[in-house]
Amino acid sequence: MHINNKNDIQFAALWITACINLHAFAVDHEDDTYMMRDVFYKKGLKIARKECKTKAARERRQLWEGYEADNDGEDKDKDDDVGLLEGKLK
Numbered sequence: 575m576h577i578n579n580k581n582d583i584q585f586a587a588l589w590i591t592a593c594i595n596l597h598a599f600a601v602d603h604e605d606d607t608y609m610m611r612d613v614f615y616k617k618g619l620k621i622a623r624k625e626c627k628t629k630a631a632r633e634r635r636q637l638w639e640g641y642e643a644d645n646d647g648e649d650k651d652k653d654d655d656v657g658l659l660e661g662k663l664k
Contacts, residue, residue, distance in 0.1 A: 638663045 577583055603612075610616070625631055637659060 634659065634663055 575582070575586060575589075577586060
């Protein structure tokens with residue numbers, strides 16, 4: 575990054591501060607013990623589990639399993655729809 579004026583210095587300082595905070599967050603959540611006390615994380619986990627039980631989730635899972643069976647593990651070029659489906663399932 576080129577620092578040519580006062581705004582560039584402020585941006586660099588904010589960038590470094592963000593990196594430090596992100597690193598501290600990662601260290602705090604590294605061992606998962608802290609995560610289980612985190613209310614935000616627990617709510618997200620509950621929503622994700624509930625969503626996995628929906629009819630739409632089951633249908634996506636069936637589509638994915640059918641796609642895998644059809645391809646027998648071959649690494650073929652995938653079209654955009656299949657790539658999107660893979661992303662949704664993961």
